[in-house]
Amino acid sequence: MSSPTFDLQSHSTFSDGELPPAHVIAFAAEAGVELLALSDHDTVEGVDEAVGAARSHGIALVPAVEISAPDGAHPDIHVLGYGIDHRDEALLERLTAYRADRDGRADRMIAKLRERGFELDETPLERRQASGKPIGRPHIATAVFEHPANRERLEAEGLTDMTQTLVAYLIEGAPAFAGRTIPTVEDAIGVIHAAGGVAVWAHPFWDVKDPEEVLATIDRYVGYGLDGIEAFYVAHTAEQTALVADRAEDLDLLTTGSADYHGPDHRHFSKFRDFDLCGRVPRLGPIDIR
Known part of the structure; x- marks a missing residue:
């Protein structure tokens, strides 16, 4: 077919x-x-x-x-x-x-990741914000995965790409997840x-x-x-x-x-x-x- x-x-x-x-x-x-x-x-x-x-x-x-x-x-x-x-x-x-609510959610997830000891590559996030584009979970997961300071920890956790990092930390029930409030x-x-x-x-x-x-x-x-x-x-x-x-x-x-x-x-x-x-x-x- x-x-x-x-x-x-x-x-x-x-x-x-x-x-x-x-x-x-x-x-x-x-x-x-x-x-x-x-x-x-x-x-x-x-x-x-x-x-x-x-x-x-x-x-x-x-x-x-x-x-x-x-x-x-x-x-x-x-x-x-x-x-x-x-x-x-x-x-x-x-x-x-x-x-705006999505941006607030992104800020909450970023704060939770930092509380758990992760560094983030903020340059691409700041670039998206400056151009008026939203920051979603894939962008946050990429910022974590691509920061050299996290490499050893991510390898130890078996997280070999951005998607695995997102699933481990940013989906519902994961430790750095934060939800929307509206609509x-x-x-x-x-x-x-x-x-x-x-x-x-x-x-x-x-x-x-x-x-x-x-x-x-x-x-x-x-x-x-x-x-x-x-x-x-x-x-x-x-x-x-x-x-x-x-x-x-x-x-x-x-x-x-x-x-x-x-x-x-x-x-x-x-x-x-x-x-x-x-x-x-x-x-x-x-x-x-x-």
């Missing part, structure tokens, strides 16, 4: 991706993507560049954003907004507030709707592991106005895909999919169209602008 020709989540240097938006588009075109979303975290600053590049490569580009929201025991639920007016003033104002999932969905978009829960099994809890969470988010679910995802099993797709069909929700592209050198998310529809037919609705 051929891979899907749409890929509805990707990231650039405006959040935690490796490449500028125009380069993301070029790689997508080379991979045969026909419908793409650039969905940087809590920002739409790369969308205009992506739109121009998509036009030159003959790709349909959906203006998008990925908003992070704490939700009870789950500190980092991701809500994708598709078809938004990325110049909407109210949207831009809210995203600015969300990034709620309901707020994120409302902001997306107010900007003319549709709201989709990204990679549901990434943050919620228990299948029954995933189903219950979908039902709850539908009560907030959720429009769809990212049923087809690079890290989903066939069983997870079927479970989510079935519930989406029952609830008349959109079903989207992505390989969550972060760049050609990313350990996990480096290949466009690298997700499986598992024999299902996606329901993209108004997102499909081809």
Whole structure:
């Protein structure tokens, strides 16, 4: 079975991706993507560049954003907004507030790492701040991993790259993790709707592991106005895909999919169209602008 020709989540240097938006588009075109979303975290600053590049490569580009929201025991639920007016003033104002909260979270994690005796290479972090770009967990983990003073300790702990360092110290439950405080999932969905978009829960099994809890969470988010679910995802099993797709069909929700592209050198998310529809037919609705 051929891979899907749409890929509805990707990231650039405006959040935690490796490449500028125009380069993301070029790689997508080379991979045969026909419908793409650039969905940087809590920002739409790369969308205009992506739109121009998509036009030159003959790709349909959906203006998008990925908003992070704490939700009870789950500190980092991701809500994708598709078809938004990325110049909407109210949207831009809210995203600015969300990034400020993200910056505070980064400061708290950096402080926890220092309390545990780590040094950080602050130069790239300061460079990102000076250019107005957010600091995410991959950037913090890289700052730890690349500082020479940490090398012996990291080797002793068996941490051989940035990703292993991130998992050991910066994911939920790890010793230097800190969560977001705003927005709620309901707020994120409302902001997306107010900007003319549709709201989709990204990679549901990434943050919620228990299948029954995933189903219950979908039902709850539908009560907030959720429009769809990212049923087809690079890290989903066939069983997870079927479970989510079935519930989406029952609830008349959109079903989207992505390989969550972060760049050609990313350990996990480096290949466009690298997700499986598992024999299902996606329901993209108004997102499909081809």
